[in-house]
Amino acid sequence: MLELVSNWKTCPSSTSSSTSPPASPQISSVCLETLNRLMYEIQFSSFPFPMQSFFPCFVFCGTVMFYLWKPHDVWEGRWRVIPHDVLPDWLKDNDFLLHGHRPPMPSFRACFGSIFRLHTETGNIWTHLIGFFFFLVLALVYLFRPNIKFVSPIQEKVVFGVYFLGAILCLCFSWLFHTVYCHSEKVSRTFSNADGRVLALLIMGSFVPWLYYSFYCNPQPRLIYLIVICVLGILAIIVSQWDRFATPQYRMMRAVVFLALGFSGIVPTVHFTVVEGFIKAATVGQVGWLVLMAALYSTGAALYAARIPERFFPGKCDIWFQSHQIFHVLVVAAAFVHFHGVSKLQAFRYTMGGSCTADTLL
Ligand SMILES: [Zn+2]
Secondary structure (H helix, E strand, O other): HHHHHHHHHHHHHOOOOOOOOOOOOOHHHHHHEEEEEEEHHHHHOOOOOOHHHHHHHHHHHHHHHHHHHHHHHHOOOOOOOOHHHHHHHHHHOOOOOOOOOOOOOOOOOHHHHHOOOOOOOOOEEEEHHHHHHHHHHHHHHHHOOOOHOOOOOHHHHHHHHHHHHHHHHHHHHHHHHHOOOOOOHHHHHHHHHHHHHHHHHHHHHHHHHHHHOOOHHHHHHHHHHHHHHHHHHHHHHHHHHHHHOOOHHHHHHHHHHHHHHHHOHHHHHHHHHHOOOOHHHHOOHHHHHHHHHHHHHHHHHHHHHHOOOOOOOOOOOOOOOOHHHHHHHHHHHHHHHHHHHHHHHHHHHHOOOOOOOOOOOO
16 A cells, blocks of 8 residues: 555656646556556455455444344243244244244244344344345445456446345345244245245356356357256246245255255366366366355255254254254355355456457356
8 A cells, every 4th residue: 555655656647737748658557557556445455355344244233233132122022932842833843953942923023023032043043144234245345346446347247246136135035034934834934935046046146257257268158057057046946936845844855956056066167177277277267265165055055954963962052053053154154255266266357358368268
């Protein structure tokens, strides 16, 4: 930053009067570049990049909690948590969580009030509520970056916008679903179906920027892969519309459908690695981040399907550390890891400009 300021001070336009002769084109372009970088540093680089999103996110959540959270409500609501065995069938999801369930509460006000009380869904709600605000702020910060940081600003912002839309909708519907899950059978089923649909949207949205940048110089396979992932995503959405899909008996099938959708990305990844070579794919191509993302999603889905750790400690994970919470945290981490990898691909494209060589996909 200091170096940029001292560069700017040496620019003729900042030191000389308006009657001075015009600066040479080379000096002007250096000054313009310095000014652009200075503006960018001031706006976006005062903190490490993720911190810009963490700060407003925690300030917002802290403010909401300060105004809404009345400590006595946490312990002295009008309802008491109940054990698993007295729950109605439509609320019975995980029989390893023995106590701490909300009773059926056919009032949205009561459901939203329960966000600030301790029960089996508290961790599930907050993990995705915080993730939702985090991605909302991250999307605003990223999409409002100056256009000079992109090769094709409109196109690239649309591509990132699709990804952010998938992530934000997924996290939003997820915390809403966990909040109103105890309202009634109809509301629970409606939100559960919507939850499945937006998870498919998140997976589809994740592929869009990755395919866009990885196959930047080869639009034909890029288009084919995009069409294939959209068709598979729509199929997953249709399957998740089926009412029985949301029942506990189909937990394994749910995990398998979404894992299959995610792992359909293996084909373009192998294609990319074969053409570009392992070293380039792992370094410039950021495939390592893609593998880490897949590992986080699959670990989360496996723990969710097998209900680990509560399976080994029935009744001990009723409030914290149940598989569903771990799955939620891993989904947010995987979405962020993916964003990190794709934003590095975007930075690479920015340094290359719009140029391509004949033998490269990237
Ligand atoms: Zn969930």
